Amino acid sequence: MAARKTSAKPNVAPQELTQFYRDMLLIRRFEEKAGQLYGMGLIGGFCHLYIGQEAVVVGLEAAAEEGDKRITSYRDHGHMLACGMDPKGVMAELTGREGGYSKGKGGSMHMFSREKDFYGGHGIVGAQVPLGAGLAFSDKYRGNDRVTFTYFGDGAANQGQVYETFNMAALRDLPVIFVIENNQYAMGTAMKRSTSTPDIYHRGAAFGIPGEMVDGMDVLAVRDAGLKAVKHCRSGKGPYILEVKTYRYRGHSMSDPAKYRTREEVSKMREERDAIDHVRELLVQGGHATEDDLKAIDKEIKAVVSASADFARESPEPALDELWTDIYAEAG
Ligand SMILES: Cc1ncc(C[n+]2csc(CCOP(=O)(O)OP(=O)(O)O)c2C)c(N)n1
Ligand SMILES: [Mg+2]
Numbered sequence: 105m106a107a108r109k110t111s112a113k114p115n116v117a118p119q120e121l122t123q124f125y126r127d128m129l130l131i132r133r134f135e136e137k138a139g140q141l142y143g144m145g146l147i148g149g150f151c152h153l154y155i156g157q158e159a160v161v162v163g164l165e166a167a168a169e170e171g172d173k174r175i176t177s178y179r180d181h182g183h184m185l186a187c188g189m190d191p192k193g194v195m196a197e198l199t200g201r202e203g204g205y206s207k208g209k210g211g212s213m214h215m216f217s218r219e220k221d222f223y224g225g226h227g228i229v230g231a232q233v234p235l236g237a238g239l240a241f242s243d244k245y246r247g248n249d250r251v252t253f254t255y256f257g258d259g260a261a262n263q264g265q266v267y268e269t270f271n272m273a274a275l276r277d278l279p280v281i282f283v284i285e286n287n288q289y290a291m292g293t294a295m296k297r298s299t300s301t302p303d304i305y306h307r308g309a310a311f312g313i314p315g316e317m318v319d320g321m322d323v324l325a326v327r328d329a330g331l332k333a334v335k336h337c338r339s340g341k342g343p344y345i346l347e348v349k350t351y352r353y354r355g356h357s358m359s360d361p362a363k364y365r366t367r368e369e370v371s372k373m374r375e376e377r378d379a380i381d382h383v384r385e386l387l388v389q390g391g392h393a394t395e396d397d398l399k400a401i402d403k404e405i406k407a408v409v410s411a412s413a414d415f416a417r418e419s420p421e422p423a424l425d426e427l428w429t430d431i432y433a434e435a436g
Contacts, residue, residue, distance in 0.1 A: 116327075118392040121383060121386060121392065124163075125383045125384065125401065126401055127158075127165075128158040128162050128383065130185055131182040133402075134194070135182070136155070141198065147199055147200075149212065150211070150212060150358075152213075154181055154352070156354070156373070157320065157352055158182060158380065159320055159323040159326055159380075159382075160320045160348045160350050161182045162326075163320075164281075164283060165186040167334045168330075172251050173222075173223060173239045173252040174222055174252070174253040175223040175235055175239060175254055176256070177227075177229065177232060177260065178226065180212070181212070183222065183255065184205075184222055187220045187222050188220050189215075189220050189222060192412045195415065196208070197210060197212070197215050198212050198416065199417065201419035202419050202426075203416075208419075208421060208422040210225065213227040223236075229260045230263035231265070232254065234269045236254025237254070237272060237343075240254075244276065250279065251279045251280065251334055255283045255285055257284070257287065257290065258284060258288065259291070261299075262298060270307075270310075273343040276342075279340075281343070281344050281345075282308070282346070286304065286320070287350050287352045288351060289364065291357075292363070292364040303317055305347035308343070313343050313345055314336070314344055315346070316329055318349065319348075319349060321350060323379055330346070351373045353373070353374055
């Protein structure tokens, strides 16, 4: 990934830039805390952290409007926080407690919020892609102008069901934005070992779906690409693909042998391309915040995260007679 060229005058209001900083920092601090709770044995099952990729979801949420939907994979905590879900409910789901979004029965990979139009959290690689097209179909059927953000990874992009979905979405002009979060690795497989071309944004060409590559370490670039994609979908022109180049700093999940890339590669990315540092620089250099202001924001966010961890530890475990509730939906 090329080094960043910081534009001298970014096209963003200072308040919005500060909000991006807060939103990205909330995800990072939340994930750091989740990593700690996992290490303490308070989180069971799988847990995939989003650290490094924060600008993707924060930039795209800035392009979303009330009623738009989102669906993603198991690397989902950032998506939940960015769409406004309560950190307490998310953290309590990680610890498997009653106060969690799935009442402690879904865990890290299976949380939902109809209120915030967040449709999960899916553990099967690529399975959310046809579901995302289905969500977009429901909006088209109802005749509203909502769009669905369907997120998936570079590894998932090699799945057959993705292309079946592209075909159906293009055929029916569905208002779906396919967001490929290209963090350059599947579990431990570098993209260049699994994928025939270096870029994948053009993979919709065979179906007539336009695609674009975006720098996922630059929240403003992501927001701008998101606005363009949303405009396309809302105006009835059908699906759009955004390949967002990003990077995950931590392991694939909490158990990761870390043998497939060098430490130097990770630290170079953190030092040269970090998306939060980028916004921090824009804020300070633009005279919109002092180092003390930013420290105060960090303190505030740490308090929110710490309260979520307290809630997640204090909330009771689900009662035994809850075992069979919310498992099947009654067919009407
Ligand atoms: C159908 C299926 N195959 C394999 C797995 C195991 N698996 C979990 S995550 C993953 C890698 C996916 O990589 P990518 O799509 O790039 O997403 P990332 O983890 O990088 O966000 C694999 C192979 C699975 N969960 N589901
Ligand atoms: Mg990946």
